[in-house]
Amino acid sequence: MYGTTFCLAISSNRLKWRIIVGMLALALAMGSLAAQAAQGTGGSSPPGPITVIKAALVPPPFVPPPIARRSPARILVELETIEKRAPLADDVEYEFWTFGGTAPGPFLRVRVGDTVELHLKNAPDSKFPHSIDLHAVTGPGGGAPLTQTAPGQVTAFQWQALNPGLYVYHCATPLVPHHVANGMYGLILVEPARGLPPVDREFYVMQGEFYPEGKLGEKGFQPFSIEKMLAERPEYIVFNGAMGALLGSQALKAKVGEKVRVFFGVGGPNVTSSFHIIGEIFDAVHPEGASETQHHVQTTLVPAGGATIVELTVDVPGTYLLVDHSLSRLVRGAVGALEVEGPEAPEIYQKLPAM
Secondary structure (H helix, E strand, O other): HHHHHHHHHHHHHHHHHHHHHHHHHHHHHHHHHHHHHOOOOOOOOOOOOOOOEOOOOOOOOOOOOOOOOOOOEOOOOOOEEEEEEEEEEOOOEEEEEOOEEEEOOOOOEOOOOOEEEEEEEEEOOOOOOOOOOOOOOHHHHHHHHHHOOOOEEEEEEEEOOOOEEEEEEEEEOOHHHHHHOOOEEEEEEEEEEOOOOOOOOEEEEEEEOOOEEEOOOOOOOOOHHHEEEHOOOOOOEOOOEEEEEEEEHHHHHEOOOOEEEEEEEEEEOOOOEEEEOOOOEEEEOOOOOOOEEEEOOOOEEOOOOOOOEEEEEEEOOOEEEEEOOOOHHHOOOOOOOOEEEOOOOOOOOOOOOOO
């Protein structure tokens, strides 16, 4: 009896152990399959390909439309550096070095989390090598060590947009201030994950200074003066690359009641800006393009190599001048205009008869 009971106990224990071992084997097998699936090596379908979008390159003072998508994408940016003669002022020509043929270069717009693949082509007829340093890049030199590009050549690199904000980009080929002083700068906006609040109009304006050999207003072609640049004595301090670039038929346009956003930056290479719109108060300012805002601001300081986002609602029709409030610079070209059309608003602003 005892022997029979003992044998039955052993048989029962063996059965239990077989069940336990079988369960462990099954668990290990399931874990292995799950790990393979997570790594894309198992039987499950791999994740879908990331969306690839070619960046729209829009010349100033305009910008690409706001980003509607709410997931990261791969953004392909194809920039070309171009050296060209163009008017700096009436009857004054200058040899500009540019991104995309304009000073400033095109406005770039991406979203936080995007992977940006940037190809930089230097035009075959360029005389000098060029590169790009984007202040939005996390990595040595902002991309400049990877994009030193000889005439007729193309370089490329990729980076991930980790931080939302408004950032300057510029050439960073020695002598760096020489390249910047000839117009090689622009802005890149990294939108936050949920985008920016909607507005009616967006504009892109940059301030920069130029150092020609001739004096202010001296006619004809004016070559670059390294002596004036090193002494920080610009002849011209302008918005969007030339005197009058934002005046007359090229003035910014808006309508009464619209909310306007201006992306403003300073290419430099040396002079800061006290950005102000005469007759308006900024509803909101993002100092240095930061996420945080200040409200009801009259003038905002923007350093060389820095940028800001300002928003305002235009309530009264008329002409509003954009200036650097270091106002003697107005004579050197730091002035533009915002032309606002619409019904008068006498309850806000009107002329009274003389007493």
